[in-house]
Amino acid sequence: MLKNDLLLRAARGEETERTPVWLMRQAGRILPEYRALRGRLSGFKELVETPELAAEVTIQPVDALDVDAAIIFSDILVVPEAMGLTYEMVEARGPLFPETIKTAQDVARMRVADPEEHLGYVLEAIRVTKRALGGRVPLIGFAGAPWTILAYMVEGHGSKTFSKARRMLYTNPELAHELLDKITRTTITYLQAQIEAGANIVQVFDSWAGILPPDHYQQFSARYIAAICDAMPAGVPVTVFAKGAWFAVQDFAHFNCRTIGLDWNEDPRLVRAAIGHEKTLQGNLDPCALYGSREQVQTATIEMLRRFGPQRHIANLGHGVYPDTDPDNVRVFINTVKEFSTLAREG
């Protein structure tokens, strides 16, 4: 039993007494208590792979910020690792794959991972977190979209263009599909296992959606996300967040998902007009708006709430919170959502 189920009700399209709010990438980075714990460890992976520690940092933002959901502390890159491609998290630089996918043999070597066997530490972190949360707020599970995962597996690290990964879509589309299929199969059983372990809602992050042209997005990303949505158990809401993929929003409107995440380039009024009222929308304050003064944060947040309207909205940023954001401004954002959306309903 959940004490606060606002997020789930909003996702299902039920009326809520105020707009629920959480932040992508709320766990870690901006919180001093995260940095303190992280500083005592060998690195990011120790945190991700130790269920008690992952649970602790998952709950930190619930305590510190009073958000309406927790998101399990992990990373999208645990999936390629489970398939046989290990990653490193380089301090102050980001992820690095010492080996990358180049040939048919490389793809053949990748396994369709078994969630309990290869990702058991995430599932255990979910179980520990659920117990420790005691029903205070829902727990969000997540995975990367197959295209975004392929992009890291082929490129080997972050990039502005991901041109090695994008090159494969032109030069060897069959191989790309073979890899996307293995990633999709892994992701489906992984998300199903997260739900079994206690995740109340799952989000698919397609962080590199916006670098594909619309036809490639259809062929190499959207259809695999659709397959993931179709495979989720009825009653557990799915959120699709495809950054930069404004051109695909009308397709998402027909997916088996409850919520569509919008980045800050998208105007929620236009999206509503285009897709109707069947889906809940999530987002989309510009993360840089949180660098402003307290008053500027309030004004920008209220303006965002007005654009979405009171119902069928989960307030969030348009992408993950940036590490150098003042947690006090994050609190202003959260409190403004809570106060203004309550008042707006009272008329």
Ligand code: CP3
């Ligand atoms: O609070 C949460 O949202 C939960 C945890 C979470 C992390 N990564 C922890 C993390 C989530 C949901 C992710 C998702 C993720 N990881 C995405 C999709 C969302 C997005 O931002 O587009 C992507 C693309 C990654 C890959 C990744 N992981 C990158 C590019 C980096 C380096 C840059 C960065 O964001 O810091 C990471 C590292 C990472 N993942 C950190 C955290 C807290 C920082 C590392 C540290 O603390 O040492």
